[in-house]
Amino acid sequence: MNINGKAVLDGLDLHVGRGEIHGLLGVNGTGKTTLANLIMGLISADEGRIVFEGQDITQLSISQRAKLGITLAWQEPARFEGLTVRNYLQLNGRADPEELEKTLHLVGLSPEEYLGRFVDSTLSGGERKRIELAAVMAMRPKLAILDEPDSGIDMISLPYIMQGVAEMVKGGSSVLLITHNESSVEIADRVSVICAGRIIQSGPPKEVCQWFKQNCQVCPAPNVPREEFRR
Amino acid sequence: MILKEYEALLEAYSRAGGDRGILASREVGSLLIHENKVLGANRVEGLRLETEEFASGVRVRFLVEKGVRIEHPVHLCFGLLPQEGLQEIIMQVKMEEGSKVSVIAHCIFPNAVRVIHRMDAELEIGPGAEFNYQETHYHGELGGIEVIPKAKIRIAEKGVWRSSLSIVQGLVGKLDYDFEASCEEKAVAELLVKAYGKKDDELKVWERIHLNGRESRGLAKSRLVLIDRARGEVRGETYGNAPLARGHVDCLEIVNGEEAIARAIPIVEVRDRLAKVTHEAAIGSLDKKQIQTLMARGLEESEAIDVIVSGILRG
DSSP states (O other): OEETTEESSOSOOOOOOTTOEEEEEOOTTSSHHHHHHHHHTSSOOSSOOOEETTEEOTTOOHHHHHHHTEEEEOSSOOOOTTOBHHHHHTTTSOOOHHHHHHHHHHTTOOHHHHTTSBSSTTSOHHHHHHHHHHHHHHTOOSEEEEESTTTTOOTTHHHHHHHHHHHHHHTTOEEEEEESOGGGGGGOSEEEEEETTEEEEEEOHHHHHHHHHHHTTTOSSTTSOOGGGOO | OHHHHHHHHHHHHHHTTOOHHHHHOTTSOEEEEETTEEEEEEOOTTEEEEEEEETTEEEEEEEEOTTOBOSSOEEEEEEOOSSEEEEEEEEEEEEOTTOEEEEEEEEEETTOSEEEEEEEEEEEEOTTOEEEEEEEEEEOSSOOEEEEEEEEEEEOTTOEEEEEEEEEESOOOEEEEEEEEEEOTTOEEEEEEEEEEOTTOEEEEEEEEEEOSTTOEEEEEEEEEEOTTOEEEEEEEEEEOSTTOEEEEEEEEEEOSTTOEEEEEEEEEEOSTTOEEEEEEEEESOOHHHHHHHHTTTOOHHHHHHHHHHHHHHO
């Protein structure tokens, strides 16, 4: 996939198993968000295919993909004037009032305090991210793509985010957890490392995280995969 | 005849989502005007409400006595049901020291083809008094109406004025809004206009706040959504004339039509080195990320746009 003549994703092959938390690790600028946007349908690829539960969804719109059960939590979620947290969590009409409260509790927010608040600039970055995760949970997706849910949030919010991810999988969702922080993918079943738009390493979290620390975090040219990692 | 108009206006009010029971309640202050006729008025303790009919409208004197804090919002209902006509409301409001009231005004013009609704208001908010004014319009789909609300508001020390005008239902027609507020020491003025311009609607909004007193505060806020061939112009002006005065102009105009045009003219002026006035104006299309976020929750693009627009006009 090219943007402005530069290959952003190139020969990438990634499989997320049913009910799996799949961690996608990579330093900045390696194509993580581009991949998230591509799967959700925000952008389209020049070539290649995206297959979901055996169905080729490459040509489907964002809404069509969402209706199949795919959703995305943005790294920096949008803010909405005049839209309450309650309405935001009920956009797809799947969650009943009791479930909404439970979902907010799971991300560490009090329903009494937050359901009536607006999803606007009065929320802090951490609050907004937790509400985004709650909105994804309320949708009960088959595949949740979480783009850096751990970035830009405080230490108090982080455990709630991770708790939310674990709960989602318990509820039957698959999760693609995108991050540049190897400690965040410790809860994953499998981890892949992305570099210059390619998957260069994949396997159990412990081994892959160790490998990531040794190779990627000290890499002098983080956006150019070394010859030995090319497949 | 009056009874017939009274019933018809209440019926229109109900259809627009209003609660008829409130206008009938003895505990709630209210005033019901059709064309140039006062169809009903209910005074509550501490509220003096005097009316005088003239050829093209009604003169209203509204006074809340010193220290009186009126428990329930006072409801004003102004309407004109025929297709043509002129309604002028000349309003004098006085809030005596330490008084407080919330006023909800319903302006109902469901059949307008050639109707003018004009309001000229002079308001005096006394020291420590508080006036919250919320005006909602219910227009039909013909768009043959001119709405011309003009108000001069003087807010004494520690007084508070908050107003909102909402024209979201039906066609706006022509709107020429001009509110000007002057704040003395520690006084607060907040002006808000929300309107949804469609077809050939023309919207002009002029909000002016003079922060003349030390530590006075002002907010001139507007939210316009324009589709089809609608045109909108917002002039938000705030003048910081005293030490520690703080003002803000906040204008959002969304254009979502091929021929719609939005214009914003913010003016911020400071005449005291300790005053501060800021402004933000966002004019343009709907935010793509907002639309995509809602689509990723399963909404179609048109549904996502409706949710965003409704929020902007509600918030």
